[in-house]
Amino acid sequence: MKVAVMGYGTVGSGVVEVIESHSDVIPKRIGGNTLEVARILDLRDFPDDSHADLFTKDFNDILNDEEIKIVAETMGGVNPAFDFTMKLLKAGKSVVSSNKELVAQKGLELLRTAEENGVNYLFEASVGGGIPIIRPLTQCLAANNIEGIAGILNGTTNFILTMMIEKGMSFNEALRIAQEKGYAEKDPTADVEGHDACRKVCILASLAFGKHVYPSQVETEGITNITLEDVSYIASADGVIKLLGQIKYLSDDRIAAFVSPAVVYNGSQLASVKDVFNAILVRGDAVGDVCFYGPGAGKLPTASAVVADVMDCAKHTQRRKFFGWGAGAEDYVVDYKTNVKMPFYVRAKADCSEVTSKFSEVKFLSRKGQPSDEVAFITDVMTQKELEAKLGDMNVINTIKVTDY
Amino acid sequence: MKVAVMGYGTVGSGVVEVIESHSDVIPKRIGGNTLEVARILDLRDFPDDSHADLFTKDFNDILNDEEIKIVAETMGGVNPAFDFTMKLLKAGKSVVSSNKELVAQKGLELLRTAEENGVNYLFEASVGGGIPIIRPLTQCLAANNIEGIAGILNGTTNFILTMMIEKGMSFNEALRIAQEKGYAEKDPTADVEGHDACRKVCILASLAFGKHVYPSQVETEGITNITLEDVSYIASADGVIKLLGQIKYLSDDRIAAFVSPAVVYNGSQLASVKDVFNAILVRGDAVGDVCFYGPGAGKLPTASAVVADVMDCAKHTQRRKFFGWGAGAEDYVVDYKTNVKMPFYVRAKADCSEVTSKFSEVKFLSRKGQPSDEVAFITDVMTQKELEAKLGDMNVINTIKVTDY
Numbered sequence: 166m167k168v169a170v171m172g173y174g175t176v177g178s179g180v181v182e183v184i185e186s187h188s189d190v191i192p193k194r195i196g197g198n199t200l201e202v203a204r205i206l207d208l209r210d211f212p213d214d215s216h217a218d219l220f221t222k223d224f225n226d227i228l229n230d231e232e233i234k235i236v237a238e239t240m241g242g243v244n245p246a247f248d249f250t251m252k253l254l255k256a257g258k259s260v261v262s263s264n265k266e267l268v269a270q271k272g273l274e275l276l277r278t279a280e281e282n283g284v285n286y287l288f289e290a291s292v293g294g295g296i297p298i299i300r301p302l303t304q305c306l307a308a309n310n311i312e313g314i315a316g317i318l319n320g321t322t323n324f325i326l327t328m329m330i331e332k333g334m335s336f337n338e339a340l341r342i343a344q345e346k347g348y349a350e351k352d353p354t355a356d357v358e359g360h361d362a363c364r365k366v367c368i369l370a371s372l373a374f375g376k377h378v379y380p381s382q383v384e385t386e387g388i389t390n391i392t393l394e395d396v397s398y399i400a401s402a403d404g405v406i407k408l409l410g411q412i413k414y415l416s417d418d419r420i421a422a423f424v425s426p427a428v429v430y431n432g433s434q435l436a437s438v439k440d441v442f443n444a445i446l447v448r449g450d451a452v453g454d455v456c457f458y459g460p461g462a463g464k465l466p467t468a469s470a471v472v473a474d475v476m477d478c479a480k481h482t483q484r485r486k487f488f489g490w491g492a493g494a495e496d497y498v499v500d501y502k503t504n505v506k507m508p509f510y511v512r513a514k515a516d517c518s519e520v521t522s523k524f525s526e527v528k529f530l531s532r533k534g535q536p537s538d539e540v541a542f543i544t545d546v547m548t549q550k551e552l553e554a555k556l557g558d559m560n561v562i563n564t565i566k567v568t569d570y
Numbered sequence: 571m572k573v574a575v576m577g578y579g580t581v582g583s584g585v586v587e588v589i590e591s592h593s594d595v596i597p598k599r600i601g602g603n604t605l606e607v608a609r610i611l612d613l614r615d616f617p618d619d620s621h622a623d624l625f626t627k628d629f630n631d632i633l634n635d636e637e638i639k640i641v642a643e644t645m646g647g648v649n650p651a652f653d654f655t656m657k658l659l660k661a662g663k664s665v666v667s668s669n670k671e672l673v674a675q676k677g678l679e680l681l682r683t684a685e686e687n688g689v690n691y692l693f694e695a696s697v698g699g700g701i702p703i704i705r706p707l708t709q710c711l712a713a714n715n716i717e718g719i720a721g722i723l724n725g726t727t728n729f730i731l732t733m734m735i736e737k738g739m740s741f742n743e744a745l746r747i748a749q750e751k752g753y754a755e756k757d758p759t760a761d762v763e764g765h766d767a768c769r770k771v772c773i774l775a776s777l778a779f780g781k782h783v784y785p786s787q788v789e790t791e792g793i794t795n796i797t798l799e800d801v802s803y804i805a806s807a808d809g810v811i812k813l814l815g816q817i818k819y820l821s822d823d824r825i826a827a828f829v830s831p832a833v834v835y836n837g838s839q840l841a842s843v844k845d846v847f848n849a850i851l852v853r854g855d856a857v858g859d860v861c862f863y864g865p866g867a868g869k870l871p872t873a874s875a876v877v878a879d880v881m882d883c884a885k886h887t888q889r890r891k892f893f894g895w896g897a898g899a900e901d902y903v904v905d906y907k908t909n910v911k912m913p914f915y916v917r918a919k920a921d922c923s924e925v926t927s928k929f930s931e932v933k934f935l936s937r938k939g940q941p942s943d944e945v946a947f948i949t950d951v952m953t954q955k956e957l958e959a960k961l962g963d964m965n966v967i968n969t970i971k972v973t974d975y
Contacts, residue, residue, distance in 0.1 A: 183713050183856050193780070194712050194894055289710060295857035297702075297710030305694060305702030307599050308588050308877035375598070434863055437842045451588050451874035452700035455864030458839050460857065469856035472713035484889065489599055 166479050167203035169227040171249060172240030173211065173220075176263050176290070179468025180237050180475075181205065181216065187472070195480045203233055228252055235478045237471050238262040247271050254278045254286060261474035263290035263467055269364035273377040276490050285486050287474040292318070292365045293443050295466025296459035302447060303372055303488055309449030311373040314412040315570040318365040320441030320461045321349045321356035322388050322408040327439045329396050330405055336391060348441055358387035359408060359424040366410035369445070370422050374414065377493040378422055384501065386425040395512060395563055397532035398541040404430045407438070409568055413505055421501035428510050428543075428567040434458070435570060446570050454570070502549040508567040509552050512541040514560040523555050543567060571884050572608035574632040576654060577645030578616065578625075581668050581695070584873030585642050586610065586621065592877070600885045608638055633657055640883045642876050643667040652676050659683045659691060666879035668695035668872055674769035678782040681895050690891050692879040697723070697770045698848050700871025701864035707852060708777055708893055714854030716778040719817040720975040723770040725846030725866045726754045726761035727793050727813040732844045734801050735810055741796060753846055763792035764813060764829040771815035774850070775827050779819065782898040783827055789906065791830040800917060800968055802937035803946040809835045812843070814973060818910055826906035833915050833948075833972040839863070840975060851975050859975070907954040913972040914957050917946040919965040928960050948972060
């Protein structure tokens, strides 16, 4: 069975490698068929690559090849991946993708087009890299009402936070090392500002609750404001700071979804997720909490998820997979600031009496070298709006949500 | 769509509850069909149960009802579940099961019979209770060669070990509390001797490597020999004792599979799995380590996995799922004692010089109240056979495998 790969970067070259290095076992697992990479689309030249005869710069070479029935889209970005994918689906080819930006923005249209044309559009690799999450969420947990999801969805920021927590490095120092190791891009904005995690939240929310959630609906805060002082205070409360994507089901078929730094206490499965690893915790009304852990990025882990989707398409050429991913709605994603209650960590230039005059119940934290005019504390459960009202004119340095996962 | 439930114990009654309490969402997820529990088979009477009109003591009421296309088998035990399931499959009904003993013993025959009759036999709930593991392993990780699996597969023993580690309780005291809480049976043999974990190892090994592994092929050791002294020594090495099911792929298409207490160092995802929770770590050649965590037992968690299988059958009445679970073979599962190398924890009545005269490289451990004639240490990597040879006539109190997961 002929397969094309679009985008020969880290993941795309990994896809070719995984297909080739597993050519002995793949046929056994897909009913006897072999997978053959027949075309690779990339605008760049790869003169030293052993697949020289497979490269093309012309998308039509794939679109018009009737023998190619499955295409792996590992290009990234919305354009031209969206246009290409729509054309392929309309031409009766199944497409599998690791492209979280595209799925988050255009998942609904792509899934509808796949359905209309009797083909599959699969994207297991778009969330959590190599971690199985989309099938478990949509199939294994199908008998649950999902109450909430919390995930460490970005390896770069988790690496930076791990270095800050375990080695006492500053954010900038940790970012520099992440860049040296190839975990962070030269322009790290998409990672450190939470945009990458936001896209994954959109995909998880759309799958878990059946209505498309767009990145613009998910309030997103990165980790650039986190300091070693915050890390130290939170350690004294037996917790760590993680960048979490959180989704909560509220009443009346509405949800809240947001990305932000969050305090995770050390008993949580999310607290022990270190370095570039990811984890996604799903809370169902019947199952309780289940958690999926593994490499959230990287060449071969992500490629192995893409190839598993390719194998699924090869095994079930007739069958279309439906995810129950419907249209979004205006008031469906509500403002978490007025709708979700939680405790908050607060650090401020203030004294204890100012704090206790404003909050009836707080837990004060301490750190080594704490200045006499600085306080840090964890509040009772309230909305962010309520927190802001209570803080009033207090000289606040930082506030961080405390998660209940 | 009419469904029957066989066995109205904890899980079976949970299946009925989950189907009924999710009657609003289930149709949306299976293409519009509703699920209706039409019959419940149990030899006991449930006079106060609201489903009085559904109960039957006659299996033929289910077998001969042509409208019942899906049956949930939550009886447990090989007999009569095996006979019933075979008859149902041959009658063209799909069967889903939470019965690990049956799947471990008869999975091959049941899957073949399902295939021959164009129906499904699914058993997501048989390993890890509510934790998604069978679909992730067979579908999401399909592009990997699995190198090994290690799992905390039994909640009862994990609860007992957690009480020993965290509260300093003796094994007997912890067992008594587990019994009081309903986590352990009056006769706790199947749990504490590792038999329950052994069945799950068989199912995981059969799915991961494609050949049926039987319980008799898996050397199984329980936790009854673990003492607080061992717990204390291992804590000093920054580790914990867990009952692990382990499967390792060796060269030449052979595997080793065993259940035993094992030292897990605190960095591992398995170390933080406490109380009755389960976790399964899968090591793939492309993906690396992924880990699945959640409630390994319990009424609603396990039932939610059974109902997800029922929903899968309802969605795909025409499609048969193949797991690539083939026949076993004589020399396929080898003796781990001569084939798998690992470090070992050893506690003995001896002095250090006796140890260092026998082992070139060891790490000595200590504990509070350590008698002067007792030593504990962790060896270099070797097979158990090699360990036994080296120990010779040393007065050994206990040895425990050290895992590399």
